[in-house]
Amino acid sequence: MKNKIRYLLIVSFLLFMSFYFGGFVKKGVLGVNDRVIEQYYSAKNAVIDAINEHFNQVEEIRFLRAKNEALEQSSALLSTFANQLNMILEDKNSTLYYPQISLVKAISFVQISNYTKIWLSFSGALAGTRNQGLIFQGYTAGIAVVKDGRLMGILQGDEDCTFSVYVGKKKIPGVAQGRNGRVVVKFIPKWEKINVGDEVLTSGLDEIFFSGVPVGRVVSVLSEDMYQSAELETFAKINIPSYMYLIERF
Numbered sequence: 001m002k003n004k005i006r007y008l009l010i011v012s013f014l015l016f017m018s019f020y021f022g023g024f025v026k027k028g029v030l031g032v033n034d035r036v037i038e039q040y041y042s043a044k045n046a047v048i049d050a051i052n053e054h055f056n057q058v059e060e061i062r063f064l065r066a067k068n069e070a071l072e073q074s075s076a077l078l079s080t081f082a083n084q085l086n087m088i089l090e091d092k093n094s095t096l097y098y099p100q101i102s103l104v105k106a107i108s109f110v111q112i113s114n115y116t117k118i119w120l121s122f123s124g125a126l127a128g129t130r131n132q133g134l135i136f137q138g139y140t141a142g143i144a145v146v147k148d149g150r151l152m153g154i155l156q157g158d159e160d161c162t163f164s165v166y167v168g169k170k171k172i173p174g175v176a177q178g179r180n181g182r183v184v185v186k187f188i189p190k191w192e193k194i195n196v197g198d199e200v201l202t203s204g205l206d207e208i209f210f211s212g213v214p215v216g217r218v219v220s221v222l223s224e225d226m227y228q229s230a231e232l233e234t235f236a237k238i239n240i241p242s243y244m245y246l247i248e249r250f
Helices: 002-090
Strands: 100-111 112-122 134-135 139-147 150-155 161-169 173-178 183-191 199-202 214-223 228-236 243-249
Touching: 002 161, 100 150, 139 161, 139 243, 161 183
Parallel strands: 139 214
Antiparallel strands: 100 112, 100 243, 112 150, 134 139, 134 243, 139 150, 161 173, 161 199, 173 183, 183 228, 199 214, 214 228
């Protein structure tokens, strides 16, 4: 009998403790659970925000790149349009002028030891034997030629890169050519006065570049036997540009 009473007392005590402390335990468990869920949703939202921000940045970068390409193309064309418009003012019989340029990508060196000749990726029709101008950030960058059925870029500073130019406001004619990584304007008439600081622009007479593309400024004048030469500081500061504009037609 005493054992039964003791058993009932123990059971009663346990039931009392269960009802009394059960609320605290349940509250504690639910509190931990709420904190876990809160941390989960907080981490989830942070990840979603980070992903959205990343993709927004990617879209913005793509938009800015496209806009930058459009601005570079406009910059490449504006100088020659301005030059051509000036000539139209002088000659009202000028024909329709509509230059065309395309974006090309440098993909590899032609030779590992030569950093001024590069293979170019171009999806258009090759121009055969005609040299074509390359423009980088609105300035002359070099020329493009067809070699072994592929388009090869020859950057300024290479001896094989030549094109016709005008020097100074008087538009003194000359030929720009690479020399040991620099650009020199050769075959300038002896009687013409060339000054340090004179701006050099493409003439367009060789049909490589259109007229008026900035090349550089004269930093020194060299007197030779029959002609004089001018060494330039080029406007285009290029090592190996990823993208350039190819002059297809003008």
